[in-house]
Amino acid sequence: MDSLRFYVQTFGCQMNDHDSGVLARLLEEAGHLEVARPDEADLIVVNTCAIREKAEQKLFSQLGRYRLLKDRRPDLTIAVGGCVAQDAGRRLFRRAPYVDLVFGTHALQDVPDLVARVRRTGRRIAATPEEQDPERLEAFYAHHRARAVTAYVTVMQGCDNYCAYCIVPYVRGRELSRPADEVVAEVERLVAQGVAEVSLLGQNVNSYGLKPRGETDFPALVRRLARIPGLLRIRFTTSHPKDLSDDLIRCFGEVPALMPHIHLPLQSGSDRVLEAMRRRYTVGRYLSLVERLRQARPEIAITSDMIVGFPGETEEDFRATLEVMERVRFDGLFSFKFSPRPGTLAARLPEPVPEPVKEERLARLQALQQAHTLERNQALVGVVRPVLVEGPSKAGGGQVSGRTPENKIVNFPGDPAWVGREVDVRITAAAVNSLRGEVPAAPSVGPDHRPGGVACTFR
Numbered sequence: 506m507d508s509l510r511f512y513v514q515t516f517g518c519q520m521n522d523h524d525s526g527v528l529a530r531l532l533e534e535a536g537h538l539e540v541a542r543p544d545e546a547d548l549i550v551v552n553t554c555a556i557r558e559k560a561e562q563k564l565f566s567q568l569g570r571y572r573l574l575k576d577r578r579p580d581l582t583i584a585v586g587g588c589v590a591q592d593a594g595r596r597l598f599r600r601a602p603y604v605d606l607v608f609g610t611h612a613l614q615d616v617p618d619l620v621a622r623v624r625r626t627g628r629r630i631a632a633t634p635e636e637q638d639p640e641r642l643e644a645f646y647a648h649h650r651a652r653a654v655t656a657y658v659t660v661m662q663g664c665d666n667y668c669a670y671c672i673v674p675y676v677r678g679r680e681l682s683r684p685a686d687e688v689v690a691e692v693e694r695l696v697a698q699g700v701a702e703v704s705l706l707g708q709n710v711n712s713y714g715l716k717p718r719g720e721t722d723f724p725a726l727v728r729r730l731a732r733i734p735g736l737l738r739i740r741f742t743t744s745h746p747k748d749l750s751d752d753l754i755r756c757f758g759e760v761p762a763l764m765p766h767i768h769l770p771l772q773s774g775s776d777r778v779l780e781a782m783r784r785r786y787t788v789g790r791y792l793s794l795v796e797r798l799r800q801a802r803p804e805i806a807i808t809s810d811m812i813v814g815f816p817g818e819t820e821e822d823f824r825a826t827l828e829v830m831e832r833v834r835f836d837g838l839f840s841f842k843f844s845p846r847p848g849t850l851a852a853r854l855p856e857p858v859p860e861p862v863k864e865e866r867l868a869r870l871q872a873l874q875q876a877h878t879l880e881r882n883q884a885l886v887g888v889v890r891p892v893l894v895e896g897p898s899k900a901g902g903g904q905v906s907g908r909t910p911e912n913k914i915v916n917f918p919g920d921p922a923w924v925g926r927e928v929d930v931r932i933t934a935a936a937v938n939s940l941r942g943e944v945p946a947a948p949s950v951g952p953d954h955r956p957g958g959v960a961c962t963f964r
């Protein structure tokens with residue numbers, strides 16, 4: 506097959522972002538070239554996410570735009586992958602007959618071959634296997650697209666929790682952890698290529714090592730990785746409150762490379778709603794985790810997810826959520842209106858909350874969170890924090906951009922040669938989404954661990 510120009514569009518979470526990176530790498534290795542715009546491409550891949558609201562609707566309106574390109578250039582190949590594709594399978598062809606390829610979450614590694622078959626035969630293909638072949642999974646992870654400074658490393662896939670509203674266990678399959686030696690070897694390779702920070706990914710990362718049961722649990726994995734010379738920072742996401750162990754909390758106090766930030770989804774501040782959601786923890790347990798995390802690492806930033814308007818949620822339940830937010834004062838929050846996912850338990854629950862009520866609650870919740878985020882960010886003004894420089898700032902003007910240990914973005918005037926290093930920055934101003942800073946006249950810049958003269962690319 507001739508070399509194709511391809512464009513990948515990603516919806517959704519970090520897991521999808523990571524999968525798109527792997528997919529792009531696989532396509533490049535098959536001789537194809539990534540382009541920045543869909544109208545320049547011979548192959549458009551849409552990597553979908555089923556978690557967010559109206560996922561299918563958003564997909565079809567985007568596909569409608571790509572259809573116009575295909576009307577002009579019938580040789581354009583359109584592929585749809587990810588969670589929506591896994592869920593919908595061939596059904597997708599009925600609504601979008603101009604789509605050529607549908608591939609599920611377990612067929613990512615086959616995409617270059619599937620594209621070749623579609624283009625050779627002119628036939629549409631739907632490949633949505635239910636299970637991941639463990640041997641192929643290992644080969645799949647060997648493909649990795651690292652950013653110059655930071656990289657995602659998937660340590661486990663799937664989820665066995667079956668929260669009432671969530672489609673992930675149905676589309677990502679059962680929980681499956683990678684062997685620790687393999688993860689460590691991959692991180693060592695990344696560090697040798699110049700990566701200074703890794704984010705360990707899993708749908709439910711705290712239960713790493715349970716399935717299959719290995720010798721290494723998640724805290725032990727973090728401690729092993731922290732011993733890799735040159736690895737400055739370790740992060741992980743996402744944690745389930747029911748699985749956050751005392752040992753992992755201790756890691757925040759004992760392992761300096763483990764960054765002081767945790768994303769710990771609460772979902773609701775009402776025990777009644779949490780039970781209906783099948784989350785298997787109480788608000789009391791969550792608050793005690795927050796307290797212990799702050800004892801272990803006082804500066805820790807805590808972010809969370811919240812769903813408003815779950816079936817049966819009363820005004821009293823919702824107020825309980827706002828009260829918990831007042832007590833915890835999250836650094837950031839992803840908040841969503843409940844929308845039923847077909848096939849999940851919550852889709853069959855009675856007492857739906859009317860749409861206008863959901864909207865009104867979401868607006869109240871988001872207004873409160875904005876105030877808290879700003880308050881938490883403003884508390885850093887005047888403080889000096891080590892910032893890992895990731896690249897030029899989008900703001901331009903000779904500024905560079907990086908993150909504090911608490912995962913807050915800081916833009917400040919700086920030298921592009923600092924990319925990949927930690928620089929001490931005094932925070933001078935705070936907004937909701939980012940901070941501004943300055944370095945002293947004689948900046949404190951950490952060592953450059955990257956291999957000499959490696960050019961950096963940023964996504």
Ligand code: SF4
Nearest residue numbers: 664666667668671673
């Ligand atoms: S823990 Fe619950 S919300 Fe998270 S992926 Fe698993 S089922 Fe979904």
